[in-house]
Amino acid sequence: xxxxxxxxxxxxxxxxxxxxxxxxxxxxxVVLDLSAVDYMDTAGAWLVIDMQTAIQERGGRCxxxxxxxxxxxxxxxxxxxxxxxxxxxxxxxGFLDWVETIGRKTWSGVNALIEILGFLGLVVARLGTVIxxxxxxxxxxxxxxxxxxxxxxxxIVSLMAFLIGVVMAFQGAVQLRQFGAEVFVVDLIAISVxxxxxILLTAIIVAGRSGAAFxxxxxxxxxxxxxxxxxxxxxxxxxxxxxxxxxxxxxxLPLLGFVADVMGLLxxxxxAWIELDVSPGMFRTRLYDSVDVWHYAxxxxxxxxxxxxxxxxxxxxxxxxxxxxxxxxRLTSTSVVLSIFxxxxxxxxxxxxxxxxxx
Amino acid sequence: xxNQGDAIIQVRGLRTQFGDHVVHDGLxxxxxxxxxxxxxxxxxxxxxxxxxxxxxxxQPKAGSVNVFGTDMLHTSDEKRQQIERRWGVMFxxxxxxxxxxxxxxxxxxMREQTDLSARTRxxxxxxxxxxxxLPPNACDKYPSELSGGMRKRAGLARALALDxxxxxxxxxxxxxxxxxxxxxxxxxKKLQTTLGLTVFLVTHDLDTLHAICDRxxxxxxxxxxxxxxxxxxxKVDQPWVHEYFHGPRAxxxxxxxxx
Numbered sequence: 067x068x069x070x071x072x073x074x075x076x077x078x079x080x081x082x083x084x085x086x087x088x089x090x091x092x093x094x095x096v097v098l099d100l101s102a103v104d105y106m107d108t109a110g111a112w113l114v115i116d117m118q119t120a121i122q123e124r125g126g127r128c129x130x131x132x133x134x135x136x137x138x139x140x141x142x143x144x145x146x147x148x149x150x151x152x153x154x155x156x157x158x159x160g161f162l163d164w165v166e167t168i169g170r171k172t173w174s175g176v177n178a179l180i181e182i183l184g185f186l187g188l189v190v191a192r193l194g195t196v197i198x199x200x201x202x203x204x205x206x207x208x209x210x211x212x213x214x215x216x217x218x219x220x221x222i223v224s225l226m227a228f229l230i231g232v233v234m235a236f237q238g239a240v241q242l243r244q245f246g247a248e249v250f251v252v253d254l255i256a257i258s259v260x261x262x263x264x265i266l267l268t269a270i271i272v273a274g275r276s277g278a279a280f281x282x283x284x285x286x287x288x289x290x291x292x293x294x295x296x297x298x299x300x301x302x303x304x305x306x307x308x309x310x311x312x313x314x315x316x317x318x319l320p321l322l323g324f325v326a327d328v329m330g331l332l333x334x335x336x337x338a339w340i341e342l343d344v345s346p347g348m349f350r351t352r353l354y355d356s357v358d359v360w361h362y363a364x365x366x367x368x369x370x371x372x373x374x375x376x377x378x379x380x381x382x383x384x385x386x387x388x389x390x391x392x393x394x395x396r397l398t399s400t401s402v403v404l405s406i407f408x409x410x411x412x413x414x415x416x417x418x419x420x421x422x423x424x425x
Numbered sequence: 426x427x428n429q430g431d432a433i434i435q436v437r438g439l440r441t442q443f444g445d446h447v448v449h450d451g452l453x454x455x456x457x458x459x460x461x462x463x464x465x466x467x468x469x470x471x472x473x474x475x476x477x478x479x480x481x482x483x484q485p486k487a488g489s490v491n492v493f494g495t496d497m498l499h500t501s502d503e504k505r506q507q508i509e510r511r512w513g514v515m516f517x518x519x520x521x522x523x524x525x526x527x528x529x530x531x532x533x534x535m536r537e538q539t540d541l542s543a544r545t546r547x548x549x550x551x552x553x554x555x556x557x558x559l560p561p562n563a564c565d566k567y568p569s570e571l572s573g574g575m576r577k578r579a580g581l582a583r584a585l586a587l588d589x590x591x592x593x594x595x596x597x598x599x600x601x602x603x604x605x606x607x608x609x610x611x612x613x614k615k616l617q618t619t620l621g622l623t624v625f626l627v628t629h630d631l632d633t634l635h636a637i638c639d640r641x642x643x644x645x646x647x648x649x650x651x652x653x654x655x656x657x658x659x660k661v662d663q664p665w666v667h668e669y670f671h672g673p674r675a676x677x678x679x680x681x682x683x684x
Contacts, residue, residue, distance in 0.1 A: 107588035390569035
């Protein structure tokens with residue numbers, strides 16, 4: 067059977083041409099006449115060769131005729147470039163595959179935690195070096211990060227805590243008024259804000275603000291080989307990048323927690339005054355009398371631990387960024403999710419701990 | 426389809442500037458159909474900016490860019506897109522999409538602009554990847570797993586995905602080893618002769634200029650200072666051009682030693 071192709075053998079017409087030759091594919095002896103073809107690109111050449119190979123594999127014969135010199139050359143180039151078929155791709159078993167994926171994911175999760183612990187150990191060791199040689203501490207850098215993490219976060223943390231105080235008072239008022247126990251709104255606000263919400267929500271905001279910034283900053287330095295450059299210049303990335311951030315965070319988070327406590331109480335007091343006629347004076351007296359200072363201490367004791375979690379996770383994920391831009395985005399979001407998750411886990415463990423020792 | 430020898434890219438009076446910094450002023454350049462044009466110039470003379478201005482990534486302050494007879498600066502978006510489909514661009518570091526494998530990268534233009542079946546797309550992508558000299562196992566790798574030279578080749582494969590009529594290459598051989606660079610030169614030459622490609626090539630590589638360029642355009646003094654063949658270049662007595670084509674590296678590349 068003779069097949070005549072004409073016009074442009076180009077990528078835009080490929081499906082149309084394939085339909086044209088499909089009838090000939092079943093024939094034992096095919097002659098492909100290309101004399102009327104005036105333009106052929108690599109896709110067109112590929113189609114011709116693909117057809118020829120398919121026919122020959124079936125034991126048929128396929129000759130190409132009428133090609134110009136240029137087309138011959140192109141066909142030859144394409145023929146040489148067609149990759150060898152490999153049958154190495156093995157069919158996958160759906161269920162087993164699924165089980166394997168779960169196993170691998172679990173293992174990589176465990177590994178990641180071990181690695182983070184290893185990273186924590188490394189940072190603590192470097193901290194030890196800095197304590198022995200205090201001159202190696204990058205003080206300017208610490209102060210810079212204190213401003214970034216601490217001072218610049220004051221407005222958002224204040225507003226957040228103030229609103230939480232307002233919400234607690236408002237919600238508490240509705241319930242407590244039913245029992246005529248309005249004055250207990252002070253206990254409600256004070257204990258929930260001082261013990262839990264103030265520091266927990268501050269930690270979450272800081273994880274989203276600064277933890278993500280750590281990962282992005284260190285990650286983009288890693289991507290552009292700046293960290294490698296540091297190492298070759300005899301600078302220790304942990305000492306230069308991680309320690310100042312971590313120290314600043316450990317100092318700033320308790321301070322921010324304190325700001326959140328004060329603003330939460332202020333918001334609660336204001337709402338209690340408006341909604342329940344609990345005057346500021348009464349609020350203060352009730353606060354002194356019935357709320358133990360330990361509630362405040364319990365909140366702030368947790369702050370440095372949350373700071374360590376956020377700092378270590380943020381820096382560790384930054385160090386894991388590879389050469390591609392996609393990993394930077396992925397790890398930044400991992401960093402935020404993981405540090406918030408770990409902060410909440412730690413908070414739960416603290417709750418159990420304080421309940422057991424009776425504070 | 427343009428005929429061999431027609432000027433398919435015509436740049437007239439091009440002026441580009443960033444803030445107060447003028448890169449080009451009154452730049453004229455023709456690129457003829459089917460030729461390999463090498464653009465050279467010192468660092469900071471705006472070779473890459475010229476390429477970007479022609480493909481529309483930099484908005485010129487004045488002048489006109491005509492491609493296939495269409496004024497690219499004053500035309501409808503639809504017409505622009507039609508023209509853009511007829512060229513392929515290879516950026517310096519490949520500019521591959523990092524979230525896609527090499528094969529998926531090459532398939533992107535096919536997926537967007539043709540109605541090819543998935544099997545055909547896959548086969549064509551593998552063909553292009555193999556044509557630029559990448560091993561078959563590179564198909565399923567991500568760009569971050571490749572070396573710089575392999576990324577360049579993958580970038581070329583993507584630029585060639587739809588068999589464009591013009592390819593723009595930004596420093597195709599920079600950072601390649603000499604063997605890889607000559608293979609790349611040979612590949613471009615082979616594609617140019619078999620496909621009738623027009624190649625716009627920004628380069629510093631004297632070997633490339635010598636081996637494959639039909640014509641050379643030298644950027645200096647904010648415009649195309651001179652165009653011509655390698656022989657013409659050797660006769661230019663502007664100091665920079667003279668130094669470029671008569672310097673020690675030019676001698677090493679065998680330029681000007683044959684006659």
